Amino acid sequence: MKSIVLIGFMGSGKTTVGQRLASELKVPFIDCDDFFVSKEKMSIADFFDRYGETAFRKKESEHLADLLHQNAVIATGGGIVMNEANRQQLAAHPCVCWLTGDFETIYQRINSDKANVRPLAEEKTPEELYQLYNMRQKLYREAADIIVDTEALSMSEIIEKIITARERSLN
Numbered sequence: 642m643k644s645i646v647l648i649g650f651m652g653s654g655k656t657t658v659g660q661r662l663a664s665e666l667k668v669p670f671i672d673c674d675d676f677f678v679s680k681e682k683m684s685i686a687d688f689f690d691r692y693g694e695t696a697f698r699k700k701e702s703e704h705l706a707d708l709l710h711q712n713a714v715i716a717t718g719g720g721i722v723m724n725e726a727n728r729q730q731l732a733a734h735p736c737v738c739w740l741t742g743d744f745e746t747i748y749q750r751i752n753s754d755k756a757n758v759r760p761l762a763e764e765k766t767p768e769e770l771y772q773l774y775n776m777r778q779k780l781y782r783e784a785a786d787i788i789v790d791t792e793a794l795s796m797s798e799i800i801e802k803i804i805t806a807r808e809r810s811l812n
């Protein structure tokens with residue numbers, strides 16, 4: 642089983658890295674946010690607008706249960722660790738990888754990624770977003786089997802690091 646679950650804050654690169662990693666490992670790629678959109682037939686921004694974050698978390702959690710047993714690289718949404726049931730599901734998975742980086746870098750990426758509207762990043766001030774980043778760090782760390790600090794790494798180096806760390810953690 643080559644399944645890997647990517648966790649980390651918005652803009653940490655889960656979707657981008659996940660696509661590359663899946664093609665390298667020759668396994669399917671699943672993005673939980675894309676799955677959400679196709680299942681709910683609505684963008685995440687529209688869903689937040691219409692139903693709010695709590696409803697989003699509930700659906701996100703139901704979807705995670707369907708996706709986690711797949712043999713794939715799975716990119717989660719940044720808030721997946723906010724829910725206790727999700728944390729339990731992640732704890733049962735053998736290979737959860739936390740992509741981390743400095744807040745400044747991540748913040749810049751979120752801001753320049755105009756094609757992807759992240760409702761929480763839109764509604765929060767930079768200070769509030771930094772608080773959320775800090776609050777979630779502990780949750781990502783606890784959920785992770787592997788931690789990859791992407792700060793000074795190229796995309797190829799990130800992929801290589803994940804594959805090496807995964808082999809080490811599974812042996």
Ligand SMILES: Nc1ncnc2c1ncn2[C@@H]1O[C@H](COP(=O)(O)OP(=O)(O)O)[C@@H](O)[C@H]1O
Pocket residue numbers: 649650651652653654655656657658716750751753754757791794795796799
């Ligand atoms: N390691 C990286 N170096 C430079 N840009 C990156 C890196 N990882 C992601 N990005 C860019 O940052 C933005 C957010 O990446 P994304 O993969 O969507 O993150 P996430 O899924 O964790 O929110 C995208 O525009 C992406 O191209």
Ligand SMILES: O=C(O)C1=C[C@@H](OP(=O)(O)O)[C@@H](O)[C@H](O)C1
Pocket residue numbers: 649650651652655656674685717718719720721758759760761
């Ligand atoms: O951190 C969060 O709470 C969220 C992260 C987003 O995914 P990315 O981490 O892929 O941006 C998306 O699931 C939603 O906007 C909520």
Ligand SMILES: [Mg+2]
Pocket residue numbers: 655656657672674716717718
């Ligand atoms: Mg993503």
